[in-house]
Amino acid sequence: MDKLKLGIIGFGTVGTGVYKTLQNVKEVEVVKIAVKNINKPRQVDLPTSMLTDNPYEIINNPSIDVVVELIGGVNPAKEYIETAIKNGKHIVTANKELLAKFGEELFNLAEEYNRVILYEAAIAGGIPIIMPIKTILAGNKITKIQAILNGTTNYILTKMDSDGASYEDVLKEAQDLGYAETDPTGDVEGFDAAYKITTLSTIAFKTRIKLENVYREGITKVRKEDMAKANELGYKIKLIASATIDENNNADVRVHPMLVSKNSMLAHIDYVTNAVAISGHPIGNIVLSGPGAGEFPTASSVVGDILAIQAEFGKTDYMLPMMRCHHHSKANPVKIEDTFNKYYISITAPNAIGVIAMIGTICANKNISLSSILQKGVSEDNTADITVITERCREKLIREVVAELKDCTVNSIIRVAEGG
Numbered sequence: 001m002d003k004l005k006l007g008i009i010g011f012g013t014v015g016t017g018v019y020k021t022l023q024n025v026k027e028v029e030v031v032k033i034a035v036k037n038i039n040k041p042r043q044v045d046l047p048t049s050m051l052t053d054n055p056y057e058i059i060n061n062p063s064i065d066v067v068v069e070l071i072g073g074v075n076p077a078k079e080y081i082e083t084a085i086k087n088g089k090h091i092v093t094a095n096k097e098l099l100a101k102f103g104e105e106l107f108n109l110a111e112e113y114n115r116v117i118l119y120e121a122a123i124a125g126g127i128p129i130i131m132p133i134k135t136i137l138a139g140n141k142i143t144k145i146q147a148i149l150n151g152t153t154n155y156i157l158t159k160m161d162s163d164g165a166s167y168e169d170v171l172k173e174a175q176d177l178g179y180a181e182t183d184p185t186g187d188v189e190g191f192d193a194a195y196k197i198t199t200l201s202t203i204a205f206k207t208r209i210k211l212e213n214v215y216r217e218g219i220t221k222v223r224k225e226d227m228a229k230a231n232e233l234g235y236k237i238k239l240i241a242s243a244t245i246d247e248n249n250n251a252d253v254r255v256h257p258m259l260v261s262k263n264s265m266l267a268h269i270d271y272v273t274n275a276v277a278i279s280g281h282p283i284g285n286i287v288l289s290g291p292g293a294g295e296f297p298t299a300s301s302v303v304g305d306i307l308a309i310q311a312e313f314g315k316t317d318y319m320l321p322m323m324r325c326h327h328h329s330k331a332n333p334v335k336i337e338d339t340f341n342k343y344y345i346s347i348t349a350p351n352a353i354g355v356i357a358m359i360g361t362i363c364a365n366k367n368i369s370l371s372s373i374l375q376k377g378v379s380e381d382n383t384a385d386i387t388v389i390t391e392r393c394r395e396k397l398i399r400e401v402v403a404e405l406k407d408c409t410v411n412s413i414i415r416v417a418e419g420g
């Protein structure tokens with residue numbers, strides 16, 4: 001049996017996990033590994049001839065069948081992948097940023113050269129989600145996804161909840177433990193989750209979602225007081241990547257903190273675990289959860305993709321047709337101000353008679369019903385701490401309500417997930 005020949009570009013956390021996992025896979029041979037700094041100590045012993053700091057020794061090597069791109073970022077990964085495709089290689093990648101920003105261009109190029117790009121590891125790390133959607137769920141009309149797609153932010157929110165600690169304190173602890181990067185922006189501002197939901201919703205809805213139409217808000221403004229109040233009211237706060245599409249192809253895709261009912265599955269996804277809840281017909285509702293990152297979980301997805309190619313390699317001219325990405329039609333983006341949500345609003349108001357009635361009237365004038373309104377004691381500075389949960393209403397109206405609450409301080413507004 002001819003072995004499938006691989007070149008791996010990038011030998012960090014994921015690349016190393018892939019190499020170690022492939023030691024038990026006899027159908028595949030790693031021919032060459034490219035890194036940035038060839039002198040860096042490595043976790044595994046490699047024959048010196050296997051390492052290079054010139055990725056073109058892989059990309060231009062005619063004996064290599066598959067290029068596994070594991071360096072991340074747009075440049076130079078995009079150029080490496082493009083040249084590799086033009087040189088006849090199939091691609092396996094874990095690069096969510098590149099796919100979210102240039103997926104359409106890259107998939108078109110792969111199609112032109114009759115090659116495939118597989119990327120299971122790019123979305124939710126070790127959780128199998130892309131291949132299931134493309135294959136066994138292919139007969140479904142998927143209309144909704146709600147997902148926890150970033151382990152760092154889920155870790156921070158879980159610790160804030162369990163320890164009653166502030167965002168800043170938990171972030172520092174997460175950085176000390178290696179769960180958050182020194183510059184955490186990509187995670188805590190929701191970029192990473194936005195990249196993932198862009199590609200995931202494109203695949204699930206079979207229509208292209210553009211990254212620039214994905215609304216994004218991170219977790220940096222979530223306060224420990226909001227965590228405590230959410231708990232009292234029967235909720236947890238999670239960074240949710242959410243996507244819905246209606247029958248007219250209007251797609252509402254976004255990433256932001258949400259109150260989720262303690263009765264929901266997502267409320268129980270803690271620390272670095274990820275989860276994807278999918279609603280569709282005829283399947284109904286399913287939730288897949290598991291490790292969204294890490295050396296071996298991510299390697300599991302990368303190696304699965306490599307073996308999917310290996311299983312068909314040399315047997316057909318047009319490989320893995322179900323895994324290809326032909327989504328050229330574009331969804332109509334729904335602007336965040338036109339979306340409908342329930343809202344949690346935390347307000348500090350002057351302790352005057354009728355203040356609750358005043359808040360109720362401002363909402364009622366805009367046809368916004370309140371599902372609860374809660375006042376907790378009066379502070380020494382004679383202000384009242386009021387928490388409101390609204391019924392479903394248009395976001396634009398909530399912004400108008402906030403503008404009218406002139407004598408009050410609005411501490412936070414967090415959208416509330418619907419449907420358990």
Ligand SMILES: NC(=O)c1ccc[n+]([C@@H]2O[C@H](COP(=O)([O-])OP(=O)(O)OC[C@H]3O[C@@H](n4cnc5c(N)ncnc54)[C@H](OP(=O)(O)O)[C@@H]3O)[C@@H](O)[C@H]2O)c1
Binds near residue numbers: 012035037069
């Ligand atoms: N880590 C995870 O748990 C995880 C989960 C899901 C997806 N991903 C994705 O997987 C990819 C890799 O992540 P990672 O965590 O393994 O990254 P990493 O640990 O930072 O490793 C990156 C590797 O790429 C090499 N590299 C960087 N620029 C290069 C260049 N221009 N040419 C050749 N090699 C270059 C580095 O070389 P040196 O070793 O010499 O510095 C290093 O080996 C990213 O797209 C990431 O988003 C990661």
